[in-house]
Amino acid sequence: MRTVQIGIIGGGTVGGGVYQAILRNGSLMASRLGIKLEVGRVVVRNLRKPRAVAIPKSLLTTDWKKVVADPSIDLVVELMGGTSTAREVVLAALKAGKPVITANKALLSEHGEELFAAAAKAGVNLYYEASVAGGIPIIKVLREGLIGNRITRLYGIVNGTCNYILSRMKREQADYAAVLADAQKMGYAETPPDLDVDGHDAAHKTGILASLAHGFWVQPKQVHTEGIRNLTQQDIQFAEKLGYTIKLLGIVKASPSGLRPPASGIQVSVYPALVPNTHVLASVNDVFNAILVRGDVVGDTLYYGRGAGQDATASAVLSDLADAALDLKCGSHHRVPSFVRHEHNGHVLPIDDVVSRYYLRLTVEDRPGVMAKVTSVLGKAKIGISSVIQPEGHQGATVPLILMIHDAPNRTMQKAIARIAKLSVVKSAPVMIRVESFE
Amino acid sequence: MRTVQIGIIGGGTVGGGVYQAILRNGSLMASRLGIKLEVGRVVVRNLRKPRAVAIPKSLLTTDWKKVVADPSIDLVVELMGGTSTAREVVLAALKAGKPVITANKALLSEHGEELFAAAAKAGVNLYYEASVAGGIPIIKVLREGLIGNRITRLYGIVNGTCNYILSRMKREQADYAAVLADAQKMGYAETPPDLDVDGHDAAHKTGILASLAHGFWVQPKQVHTEGIRNLTQQDIQFAEKLGYTIKLLGIVKASPSGLRPPASGIQVSVYPALVPNTHVLASVNDVFNAILVRGDVVGDTLYYGRGAGQDATASAVLSDLADAALDLKCGSHHRVPSFVRHEHNGHVLPIDDVVSRYYLRLTVEDRPGVMAKVTSVLGKAKIGISSVIQPEGHQGATVPLILMIHDAPNRTMQKAIARIAKLSVVKSAPVMIRVESFE
Numbered sequence: 097m098r099t100v101q102i103g104i105i106g107g108g109t110v111g112g113g114v115y116q117a118i119l120r121n122g123s124l125m126a127s128r129l130g131i132k133l134e135v136g137r138v139v140v141r142n143l144r145k146p147r148a149v150a151i152p153k154s155l156l157t158t159d160w161k162k163v164v165a166d167p168s169i170d171l172v173v174e175l176m177g178g179t180s181t182a183r184e185v186v187l188a189a190l191k192a193g194k195p196v197i198t199a200n201k202a203l204l205s206e207h208g209e210e211l212f213a214a215a216a217k218a219g220v221n222l223y224y225e226a227s228v229a230g231g232i233p234i235i236k237v238l239r240e241g242l243i244g245n246r247i248t249r250l251y252g253i254v255n256g257t258c259n260y261i262l263s264r265m266k267r268e269q270a271d272y273a274a275v276l277a278d279a280q281k282m283g284y285a286e287t288p289p290d291l292d293v294d295g296h297d298a299a300h301k302t303g304i305l306a307s308l309a310h311g312f313w314v315q316p317k318q319v320h321t322e323g324i325r326n327l328t329q330q331d332i333q334f335a336e337k338l339g340y341t342i343k344l345l346g347i348v349k350a351s352p353s354g355l356r357p358p359a360s361g362i363q364v365s366v367y368p369a370l371v372p373n374t375h376v377l378a379s380v381n382d383v384f385n386a387i388l389v390r391g392d393v394v395g396d397t398l399y400y401g402r403g404a405g406q407d408a409t410a411s412a413v414l415s416d417l418a419d420a421a422l423d424l425k426c427g428s429h430h431r432v433p434s435f436v437r438h439e440h441n442g443h444v445l446p447i448d449d450v451v452s453r454y455y456l457r458l459t460v461e462d463r464p465g466v467m468a469k470v471t472s473v474l475g476k477a478k479i480g481i482s483s484v485i486q487p488e489g490h491q492g493a494t495v496p497l498i499l500m501i502h503d504a505p506n507r508t509m510q511k512a513i514a515r516i517a518k519l520s521v522v523k524s525a526p527v528m529i530r531v532e533s534f535e
Numbered sequence: 536m537r538t539v540q541i542g543i544i545g546g547g548t549v550g551g552g553v554y555q556a557i558l559r560n561g562s563l564m565a566s567r568l569g570i571k572l573e574v575g576r577v578v579v580r581n582l583r584k585p586r587a588v589a590i591p592k593s594l595l596t597t598d599w600k601k602v603v604a605d606p607s608i609d610l611v612v613e614l615m616g617g618t619s620t621a622r623e624v625v626l627a628a629l630k631a632g633k634p635v636i637t638a639n640k641a642l643l644s645e646h647g648e649e650l651f652a653a654a655a656k657a658g659v660n661l662y663y664e665a666s667v668a669g670g671i672p673i674i675k676v677l678r679e680g681l682i683g684n685r686i687t688r689l690y691g692i693v694n695g696t697c698n699y700i701l702s703r704m705k706r707e708q709a710d711y712a713a714v715l716a717d718a719q720k721m722g723y724a725e726t727p728p729d730l731d732v733d734g735h736d737a738a739h740k741t742g743i744l745a746s747l748a749h750g751f752w753v754q755p756k757q758v759h760t761e762g763i764r765n766l767t768q769q770d771i772q773f774a775e776k777l778g779y780t781i782k783l784l785g786i787v788k789a790s791p792s793g794l795r796p797p798a799s800g801i802q803v804s805v806y807p808a809l810v811p812n813t814h815v816l817a818s819v820n821d822v823f824n825a826i827l828v829r830g831d832v833v834g835d836t837l838y839y840g841r842g843a844g845q846d847a848t849a850s851a852v853l854s855d856l857a858d859a860a861l862d863l864k865c866g867s868h869h870r871v872p873s874f875v876r877h878e879h880n881g882h883v884l885p886i887d888d889v890v891s892r893y894y895l896r897l898t899v900e901d902r903p904g905v906m907a908k909v910t911s912v913l914g915k916a917k918i919g920i921s922s923v924i925q926p927e928g929h930q931g932a933t934v935p936l937i938l939m940i941h942d943a944p945n946r947t948m949q950k951a952i953a954r955i956a957k958l959s960v961v962k963s964a965p966v967m968i969r970v971e972s973f974e
Binding site: 379425 | 556559560563564566567568569664669670671672675676679680681682683684685750815818830831832833834835836837838839840841846847849850852853854856857858861862864865866867869870871875877878
């Protein structure tokens with residue numbers, strides 16, 4: 097039986113998890129694949145650091161360059177994180193003619209095109225199932241399982257930390273700061289938490305999914321990104337009363353005209369949105385991820401599982417290891433290339449042109465005529481109101497006023513909100529959260 | 536660009552759907568694959584029959600043998616259904632050295648081993664993504680996406696007709712016969728409906744999934760199968776009161792000792808089961824399918840989408856067409872073989888040895904001492920009762936009595952039920968439905 101020698105770059109949580117999973121299920125995979133996977137080297141920063149997963153000392157080294165150059169290493173798995181040295185590692189390994197597997201969404205999202213070009217030039221492949229939604233094989237689903245579909249809609253809960261925080265805020269009626277602090281203690285959120293809670297991690301992943309769905313590479317800076325930092329318990333509760341749950345969604349939407357060339361732009365955004373409680377995504381809780389993919393042939397499909405963590409990531413890396421090993425055995429690295437650019441006119445729609453529904457919460461004076469002033473601003477902007485709710489049980493000089501707004505472009509809505517904010521009857525900054533109808 | 540010529544055998548709903556989908560998205564697929572898919576021939580039974588999807592007359596023929604032998608046809612798609620001529624077609628095409636795609640779960644489930652052997656002998660591949668759960672790429676997920684996992688549990692709602700009937704029975708509080716009749720009128724159920732409602736279709740699919748998960752081929756006759764024909768509105772409502780929804784589940788469960796060689800047997804069954812309303816599978820309604828797969832590395836993952844119908848099936852066939860075309864281009868038909876037998880000691884656990892929980896509904900005399908008689912039978916059989924419910928609002932000579940039963944082997948439970956049925960206080964045949972805890 098052929099043996100494939102693996103060089104793992106990074107011996108932390110994920111690297112240790114992959115090492116452990118190969119130990120555990122390597123012989124099962126060998127019987128399924130006809131190929132034996134063997135870890136030849138694990139590159140770490142510190143040889144003496146105690147590790148949760150015991151890796152034999154004989155495998156450890158601090159010299160990634162030596163591992164990448166070692167002729168006995170058949171393929172390289174980059175699990176070190178970061179975008180600086182990791183980029184060097186991946187480029188060096190590809191240049192050395194070795195297939196590379198990475199779980200690094202930031203690296204891929206920011207430098208994908210450079211890496212894909214390097215892989216093509218070197219005649220090897222770059223695999224990245226673990227970069228999005230951990231154990232859910234969503235990359236394979238998009239590139240292979242749904243290859244016969246135009247992807248008209250994609251909605252993803254792709255950041256476990258944010259989903260964990262939002263799930264607990266709703267369940268426990270607790271404030272953002274308290275839940276975040278607890279999540280940090282329990283290891284579900286990092287310190288500082290910015291990459292997760294400000295939506296950047298979700299933007300990396302959503303950019304990768306958008307790229308695969310639409311055939312042009314979407315840079316993270318092109319993804320309009322809003323995080324969950326400013327969400328209040330008040331809005332979570334008002335949303336619940338209206339029949340919604342607030343989730344941080346990655347959204348990839350083709351406008352009807354965007355589906356046929358010349359493409360007129362794809363929405364690629366990350367923001368908190370009100371999801372109807374009747375929709376399956378509203379029930380995806382805690383650290384779980386889920387991705388709803390709508391294809392023009394297949395209709396709605398949904399994929400659900402753990403999106404991060406040692407084991408979910410290891411499962412995805414093992415899947416890539418199998419693909420890479422089979423491609424080595426069959427000489428088929430070009431069978432499913434790392435990325436196929438197939439939409440040359442594709443572009444991301446500016447957020448200002450994105451049409452959506454809105455939840456608008458105002459803090460207003462409690463006296464007659466207020467509603468007329470607010471609705472008149474919206475009316476002049478030709479923005480339709482689907483309902484106005486004045487929650488009961490609020491007394492005092494100011495009361496909350498909630499408006500549910502019909503489809504309107506972001507530009508129009510932002511201008512109207514700025515005008516509403518200046519009304520003398522409006523006593524604090526308006527809160528706007530988008531509403532997703534999944535139509 | 537290389538062109539692959541396709542011979543479609545079967546011009547009905549599914550064949551027409553595949554033809555239409557290739558017309559619609561063929562150029563998109565070409566840009567993704569670098570291969571052009573072209574329908575060379577469509578074999579039909581009747582050249583003059585009006586078709587919902589217009590297929591040019593020049594493509595139609597009634598002679599499948601000619602199409603299979605035609606050197607200009609690169610691959611054959613079997614979409615005729617049935618297991619007799621379809622088997623001949625697949626074997627002849629494989630023998631002619633052509634890759635074959637089939638959506639035929641009955642054929643595959645019953646004759647899989649023969650077909651896989653023929654494919655291996657001919658040096659081509661057999662693809663069957665469309666055979667299970669329509670548009671959900673579950674075959675690819677099991678064989679590739681989760682290849683690094685031992686599959687410890689798999690629960691599938693894999694028959695859209697049954698799920699549609701059960702969803703409507705619950706929602707509308709309607710009886711089985713009435714909903715079935717309406718489903719037949721609307722084209723969601725066939726006449727006669729036996730293949731679906733008696734669980735045979737689900738058994739075919741569950742057998743295929745079990746085979747892929749555990750590495751030995753499970754014949755449909757080995758799958759313990761119960762359908763939904765005898766489910767009553769009364770039980771659906773009692774289940775709802777207890778916090779459950781009744782679903783027809785395909786279940787593949789490895790006992791803890793069944794996971795390591797020597798394998799001690801895998802449960803492979805299809806039966807209606809009480810699913811806790813808090814579990815995501817309870818929310819899968821109407822014609823939708825969903826499959827929960829638990830891997831020893833990845834944990835729980837779930838896949839959801841339309842399980843049948845023209846378009847969902849077409850999407851899966853397109854995915855297989857892409858794989859087959861890429862394998863032709865790369866000469867990699869042996870990369871992911873149609874089936875890898877990797878568990879030589881694997882066997883299916885007899886239903887009598889399967890341990891589960893139970894819902895037991897009795898119709899008993901309304902007088903003191905009845906409960907003692909019933910529980911004494913269970914006590915003697917060492918069967919634990921987790922709760923006893925006497926629903927309110929029932930008056931008369933007999934009343935319903937519901938027992939929720941702890942884990943017990945089927946053999947023990949059946950014997951106890953037979954004894955309970957003979958008690959003079961029990962006035963009609965006991966109703967037993969299994970309860971799934973998803974532990």
